[in-house]
Amino acid sequence: MPENVDLTTLRVIVLDDDEFILQQTRIILEQLGITNIAGYPDGAQAFQQLEAGERYDLAIIDLNMPVMDGIEVLRNLAKNEFAGAIILLSGEDMRILKTAQNLANAHHLNVLGALHKPISLEALQAKLKLYQPEQVSPLSNCGLTESYDELSIAFKEQEIVPYFQPQVNVSDKAVTSVEVLARWVHPEHGLIPPTVFIPLAEEHGVIDLLTEQILKQSLSLYHEWMNAGYEFTIGINLSADSLEIVDLPEKFSAMAEEYGVPCSAIILEITEGKLIQSQAKALDVITRLRLKGFGLSIDDFGTHYSNMAQLNNIPFTELKVDREFVHNAADDSATCAILESSVDLAKKLNMVTVAEGVENQADWDRVASTGCDRVQGYFIAKPAPADEFSAWLKEYSGGG
Numbered sequence: 001m002p003e004n005v006d007l008t009t010l011r012v013i014v015l016d017d018d019e020f021i022l023q024q025t026r027i028i029l030e031q032l033g034i035t036n037i038a039g040y041p042d043g044a045q046a047f048q049q050l051e052a053g054e055r056y057d058l059a060i061i062d063l064n065m066p067v068m069d070g071i072e073v074l075r076n077l078a079k080n081e082f083a084g085a086i087i088l089l090s091g092e093d094m095r096i097l098k099t100a101q102n103l104a105n106a107h108h109l110n111v112l113g114a115l116h117k118p119i120s121l122e123a124l125q126a127k128l129k130l131y132q133p134e135q136v137s138p139l140s141n142c143g144l145t146e147s148y149d150e151l152s153i154a155f156k157e158q159e160i161v162p163y164f165q166p167q168v169n170v171s172d173k174a175v176t177s178v179e180v181l182a183r184w185v186h187p188e189h190g191l192i193p194p195t196v197f198i199p200l201a202e203e204h205g206v207i208d209l210l211t212e213q214i215l216k217q218s219l220s221l222y223h224e225w226m227n228a229g230y231e232f233t234i235g236i237n238l239s240a241d242s243l244e245i246v247d248l249p250e251k252f253s254a255m256a257e258e259y260g261v262p263c264s265a266i267i268l269e270i271t272e273g274k275l276i277q278s279q280a281k282a283l284d285v286i287t288r289l290r291l292k293g294f295g296l297s298i299d300d301f302g303t304h305y306s307n308m309a310q311l312n313n314i315p316f317t318e319l320k321v322d323r324e325f326v327h328n329a330a331d332d333s334a335t336c337a338i339l340e341s342s343v344d345l346a347k348k349l350n351m352v353t354v355a356e357g358v359e360n361q362a363d364w365d366r367v368a369s370t371g372c373d374r375v376q377g378y379f380i381a382k383p384a385p386a387d388e389f390s391a392w393l394k395e396y397s398g399g400g
């Protein structure tokens with residue numbers, strides 16, 4: 001659980017038409033120190049309270065209820081821009097629960113997970129460990145035009161900086177790669193999430209400028225780590241929009257040479273969701289990137305429909321299995337099957353496999369059992385700025 005979260009202050013609403021489950025959930029919450037609890041037998045009654053101005057930090061929602069079922073509740077919560085966290089409950093098939101969770105994510109709701117009835121204190125406590133207080137950046141509600149002015153200033157002042165998260169071998173826990181994650185450190189608003197500024201940069205056609213700034217900063221730091229004796233590759237996220245730039249391979253190789261970094265040490269991570277608007281141009285760029293020695297990683301594998309075609313068309317060297325199919329896979333047979341199949345497919349294609357979102361020992365053990373090569377996630381380390389990551393490297397003994 002995040003260190004600064006006091007669960008006793010949470011305001012919780014529980015929706016379930018079974019009075020026994022309502023009482024059981026209330027008792028478990030009270031055992032966890034949570035006492036501000038409201039319970040209702042259906043969504044319609046709950047929304048009367050929400051419309052009256054009641055605010056909740058957490059909603060625990062049963063799927064099968066009269067009047068307004070859980071799916072309708074999720075739809076209405078999304079319409080009302082509910083900012084709290086959500087835990088789904090059901091006695092139905094786990095695949096139905098999983099589909100409902102995917103629906104909630106599609107609504108951009110903050111879902112901590114899904115629990116199968118009957119619930120236990122341990123299971124609920126595990127989900128609550130994922131809870132984060134509501135953190136809405138002032139920029140997240142701004143129009144693109146207004147906040148783009150601030151983004152322009154951020155470029156000039158170099159407020160957007162690289163954070164680093166390690167990947168380690170499953171076999172010996174040695175650090176073998178580091179992913180670079182862009183973070184906007186705003187002087188007034190604090191840390192602005194990439195979900196705000198990445199789409200903004202793409203919308204205004206400056207995503208390549210952002211990538212260039214992050215790449216230069218990262219290569220400079222990486223050169224220092226190389227000189228200090230560290231041996232790992234570095235992963236840079238690349239927008240699919242950038243694959244429209246025909247001279248991108250030349251630009252990137254020139255930057256790598258400037259900082260004394262071999263192209264083979266750089267893995268370009270492409271999220272498949274936006275692949276690919278201009279197939280011919282993208283294949284031109286991708287092929288020349290590989291010819292120059294850059295590695296190519298397909299990120300968030302399994303979350304989009306055309307992954308298989310892209311694996312066949314593009315010379316990827318690495319496959320990153322999305323967190324959705326990694327975290328808690330040990331408790332979900334369907335998720336586990338997708339994880340195993342993804343790893344098996346990658347191995348047959350001679351690709352390195354990376355499991356994202358490993359957050360606990362159970363995740364690690366399940367991933368290890370599939371034969372996956374590397375893991376990445378909070379169980380190893382959270383993304384950190386350069387100075388903190390350097391300190392972590394010096395202290396880390398997993399591979400030694």
